[in-house]
Amino acid sequence: MTIAASTQLICFLVLSAVVVLGALGVVLLSNIVYSAFLLGGVFLAVAGLYLLLNASFVAAAQVLVYVGAVNVLILFAIMLVNKKEDLAPIPGLTLRRLLSGGVCAGLFALLTRVVLTTPWAEGPEPIGEDATVRIGEHLFTDYLLPFELASVLLLMAMIGAIVLARRDVQAVDPGTGEIADQGLIEKARTPLLVDQPPS
């Protein structure tokens, strides 16, 4: 075995161990902050696996999107609502855990069988550094529609977030029908959404 090949094998083993153990930790740890940080570690290890497969652009994008954006936002949300409150114990917790564990074990068995029985075809040779150009070509030709649809989806999520966050700009509280206290709101005089009475 050459030096390059053995290095690759060692890297693969380490990265897979990080992915598997990290993912288990994300699910099983009771401290949600640890789970979130471990999720970041799992994302990084997956990026490492992409790098091993000669897909460096996908690896970098994985780090940028999943670690840099998704995971940071998850952490942000956790830390902004970092309430220390004791939750009421859920009845039948042991039974629930056993059931979900059984479902997971079944899924795992199914996937293992699929992995073992499928005749995996040898894919084409990895194109390495040319992948960036090829991904760009595909995104702007035959995958244009899914690409645009994904951005429309993101736009919808963004507008939804704005509506949820700025709902108090309405003149009247939609729940109770009372006049909302506009003095508390920044720039209350410029109506953003709806039915602002002229004052």
Add this chain to the structure above:
Amino acid sequence: MLMVTFLATSAPALVSPGLDLERSFSQALEGFGLSEQAARLIWLPLPMLLVLVAAVVGVLVTVWLERKISAAVQQRIGPEYAGALGVLQPLADGLKLLVKEDIIPARADSLLFTLGPVLVVVPVILSWLIVPFGQNLLISNVGVGIFLWISLSSVQPIGLLMSGYASNNKYSLLGGLRAAAQSISYEIPLALAVLAVVMMSNSLSTIDIVDQQTGVGILSWNIWRQPVGFLIFWICALAECERLPFDLPEAEEELVAGYQTEYAGMKFALFYLGSYINLVLSALLVSVLYLGGWGFPLPVEWLAGWLGQSVDAPLVQVITGATGIVMTVLKAYLLVFIAILLRWTTPRVRIDQLLDLGWKFLLPLALVNLLVTAALKLAFPVAFGG
């Protein structure tokens, strides 16, 4: 195979290959009867160590400059007893931090508390992978090049959030949250500004980006074609480095020292080192992206031609390589000087002003810049890289 692609330094055919130390080194070792792979294995750590040392020395110089320039701005003398003009002062600072007691607060989360500073420093040092000092003078000419830096710098906020949370201190947590918010906001205009440059050079590789600016010396530098992009990039880079006027995460009047409040000794030194390495790195990347990288204001080929020398002559190659390193460092330190001067002359912005500037001004401006660059590229493919 990974190693091969990761290390392959491919020079474009049109540009003269210049010095290739790796090839010469490997050939010399193979002359001693070593296999090609063993030679590569021996070569591998050398550029990494060299760049690491260069980064640390760069930080020491920057710290000294910061102290001296701030002293000059405030009409003081600054450090003067440690070495001539106080040049050994940063070294003394480093030694002091090294031997200080390492305190972990009693109610802090000690694991995350230790891991936080590491996660802040490692991505910054990894990003030096793509900083070119010459045609072949970089650790690795990876194809994703500048994109690697953008994605690595997005890992940093996690370390900041981690240390802010683990300190178990309100100031630290607020500082960490601010740092993450700032870093996310300014990454987007930064990436868009880089994208405009990438569009002109048709490549993400830092080598190709510099090669595209080498045609007619100083006139072909990207700063003339991307003046708006240059300003956006520089502002965002300062914000990413948390330098004044954007040093809200550690605003001492409000947050004591932000996420670093509880840190002491070597862990604090890691934050300190990380922020200065990041500053030098940003300055280097500005010079690579907009100021022609290792390019001399006059093309070296012309100079060699006037002196009647061949570009491929060994002596000319060595001089060209040395000039390249000097030019890169010179441009970077000019920018570091501007950053230091900015720090000691401008007041801090408020957090809402900071986010307004990022989202409502720089982001639309960067989008317009990208659109205009695309239009100019279609209209004048000669000048804007067809």
